[in-house]
Amino acid sequence: MAKHEVEITISKQGQVRVHVKGVKGKGCLEYAKWLTEIVGKMESQQLTSEYYEPETKARIDLREDLRTEE
Amino acid sequence: MSTVLILTPVIIGGWPVITAAAAGAAASLGLVVKESVKQAVQESVANVEENVEITLAESEVLAQNLATDKEIVLTKGDVELRIRRDERGRCTVCAKGKGHSKAELKQMAEEFTQKMTQCFVYNRVASELKNKGFQVIKEETMQDESIRINVRRWVD
Numbered sequence: 001m002a003k004h005e006v007e008i009t010i011s012k013q014g015q016v017r018v019h020v021k022g023v024k025g026k027g028c029l030e031y032a033k034w035l036t037e038i039v040g041k042m043e044s045q046q047l048t049s050e051y052y053e054p055e056t057k058a059r060i061d062l063r064e065d066l067r068t069e070e
Numbered sequence: 071m072s073t074v075l076i077l078t079p080v081i082i083g084g085w086p087v088i089t090a091a092a093a094g095a096a097a098s099l100g101l102v103v104k105e106s107v108k109q110a111v112q113e114s115v116a117n118v119e120e121n122v123e124i125t126l127a128e129s130e131v132l133a134q135n136l137a138t139d140k141e142i143v144l145t146k147g148d149v150e151l152r153i154r155r156d157e158r159g160r161c162t163v164c165a166k167g168k169g170h171s172k173a174e175l176k177q178m179a180e181e182f183t184q185k186m187t188q189c190f191v192y193n194r195v196a197s198e199l200k201n202k203g204f205q206v207i208k209e210e211t212m213q214d215e216s217i218r219i220n221v222r223r224w225v226d
Binding site for chain 1: 077
């Protein structure tokens with residue numbers, strides 16, 4: 001399981017700073033879109049190094065030996 | 071770290087949502103909800119007062135279930151703040167009070183609109199985060215009066 005953390009700071013004037021942590025790849029853009037829809041308009045967005053890291057994926061290879069009866 | 075966003079709030083909501091934000095702002099600024107709008111009107115006619123009105127540019131009060139004469143009246147000392155929906159559907163805050171200059175009233179109205187915006191955003195964000203399954207880890211009011219909320223959720 002992945003831990004997704006968000007830090008939201010609402011200034012005295014009502015402006016909002018959102019810091020999405022622990023979300024790699026496109027997932028953080030989805031959070032950005034969702035939070036923008038909730039609050040209003042996006043003034044700026046800065047992508048940090050974690051954005052460019054590959055998304056964590058668990059992969060299991062299931063192989064089946066198909067044997068034909070002679 | 072993934073991304074950092076800076077967002078400007080747009081206040082859109084029905085009258086109950088606006089009322090909740092106004093009540094939150096009033097409580098933190100020491101304003102009292104006036105019992106009767108009628109009483110406020112009578113008193114304002116009796117006194118000669120300065121009057122300042124501010125419109126929240128990025129706002130839309132949804133007309134749903136809203137009577138045209140509906141407004142919230144708040145008082146602090148001899149200053150009165152009225153929050154209502156204007157003809158174009160925007161939220162306006164009107165400040166008036168005997169013995170106060172226009173500049174003082176404008177400052178009070180601006181302080182209130184800022185606090186109301188902060189309360190509106192807080193209520194909306196807190197509600198949506200809860201719906202999305204986030205848990206609040208930490209919440210604090212900073213020295214500069216900003217509110218910081220840290221939330222977390224576990225995803226498969």
